[in-house]
Every structure is written in C-alpha cells, then in structure tokens.
Amino acid sequence: MKFRVGQGFDFHPLRAGRPLILAGVEVPFELGLSGHSDADLAAHAMANAILGALGEGDLGRHFSDQDPRHKDANSIGLLKQVWALACERGWQLINADLTIFAQAPRLAPYVPAMRTRLAEALEIAPELLNVKVSSPEALGALGRGEGMAAAAIVLLAAS
Numbered sequence: 001m002k003f004r005v006g007q008g009f010d011f012h013p014l015r016a017g018r019p020l021i022l023a024g025v026e027v028p029f030e031l032g033l034s035g036h037s038d039a040d041l042a043a044h045a046m047a048n049a050i051l052g053a054l055g056e057g058d059l060g061r062h063f064s065d066q067d068p069r070h071k072d073a074n075s076i077g078l079l080k081q082v083w084a085l086a087c088e089r090g091w092q093l094i095n096a097d098l099t100i101f102a103q104a105p106r107l108a109p110y111v112p113a114m115r116t117r118l119a120e121a122l123e124i125a126p127e128l129l130n131v132k133v134s135s136p137e138a139l140g141a142l143g144r145g146e147g148m149a150a151a152a153i154v155l156l157a158a159s
Contacts, residue, residue: 002158004091008048010041010059011142011149022100022107022148023114023131024076024121029105033148036065040075042100042131045150046118047075047082049096053156054086079121086156093122094155097130101142101149107133 014020018032023042033039047059056062063070063078070078086093098118100107111131119126136143 003094004053004055004156006049006051006053006154006156008045008050008052008058008152008154009149010044010048011147012039012041013147014145020105021075022110022150023098024117025110025113027105027107027110031145037063037070037073037078038075041148041150042098042114042152043075043079043118043121045152046096046098046122046154047079049152049154050079050082050086050156053154054089054091056085076117076121079118083122090159091156092159093124093128094157095128095130096122096152096154098132098150098152100131100133101136101151102133103136103138103143103145 012033012035014031015034016031020027020029020032021038021040044059051058115126115129115131119129141147
C-alpha cells in the first residue's frame with residue numbers, strides 16, 4: 001500500500017470586529033482572527049497538511065489572498081475543495097491530528113464540535129481525527145494573546 005504524510009501550520013493575528021472561527025465552529029470571544037478569508041487557522045492547517053501529502057504546495061497557491069473571490073471565504077469550504085482534490089487522486093485519510101495554540105479563550109469546551117465539523121468536511125468518521133488545544137503559557141506573541149496558531153498532520157493511503 002502507498003502512504004503519504006503531510007503536515008500543515010497556520011497562524012493569524014487577533015483583532016476586534018471579527019468572529020472567532022476555529023475548525024468551522026464560531027467561538028464566543030471579543031476578538032477574531034484577521035485574514036483574507038474567515039481566517040479559520042484550524043481548517044487552514046488541515047488543508048495545508050493534505051496539500052503537503054499530495055505534494056501540491058500550500059493553501060495560498062490554490063486560494064490566493066490576492067484573489068478577491070476568496071475574500072471572507074468559508075475555510076471549511078476551502079478544506080472541502082482540497083479534500084475533493086485528494087479523493088479525485090485516489091487518496092483516503094487514515095488519520096489526522098490537529099493542535100490549536102491559544103492563550104484565550106478557553107477552547108476545550110468546543111473541541112467536540114470542532115472534531116465533528118472537520119470530520120464532516122473530510123467525510124470521515126470522527127474517530128479518525130484528533131483535535132486538541134494547547135496554551136502557550138503566556139510565552140511570546142501567542143502567549144500575550146496577539147494571535148493563534150494551529151498545526152496538523154495527516155496520513156493518507158492510496159485507495
């Protein structure tokens with residue numbers, strides 16, 4: 001059997017006046033992530049991991065932030081398009097792991113919904129996907145609450 005591993009990483013600054021969307025779930029918070037799309041860095045990290053496994057560059061290569069068609073784009077929709085590309089090429093997801101790094105707000109209560117939403121987007125059973133959160137423990141820009149980051153890894157197999 002043929003396997004491929006991909007890893008993805010994304011980060012965005014926080015700012016007022018935007019909703020906080022993580023893994024397709026709107027999280028109540030006074031700040032949101034700033035970006036050209038909805039800035040859902042969890043979906044971006046997952047999409048980048050899949051693109052990495054496919055050898056297809058990164059999300060920016062496929063959905064340029066210079067293209068006005070992607071302004072305020074739903075990142076779960078972008079992830080679905082990336083996953084469709086993988087499926088067209090005959091790949092299936094064996095498992096995926098995602099970590100979101102944030103000082104605030106407390107994200108643990110939203111992890112089950114995030115896992116469900118990502119699993120739906122990838123058309124997989126939730127057991128194949130792990131979502132976890134980690135605090136930067138007040139270190140650096142993330143620890144000061146200036147932004148958030150996410151890292152993902154996927155294992156694909158030729159179907």
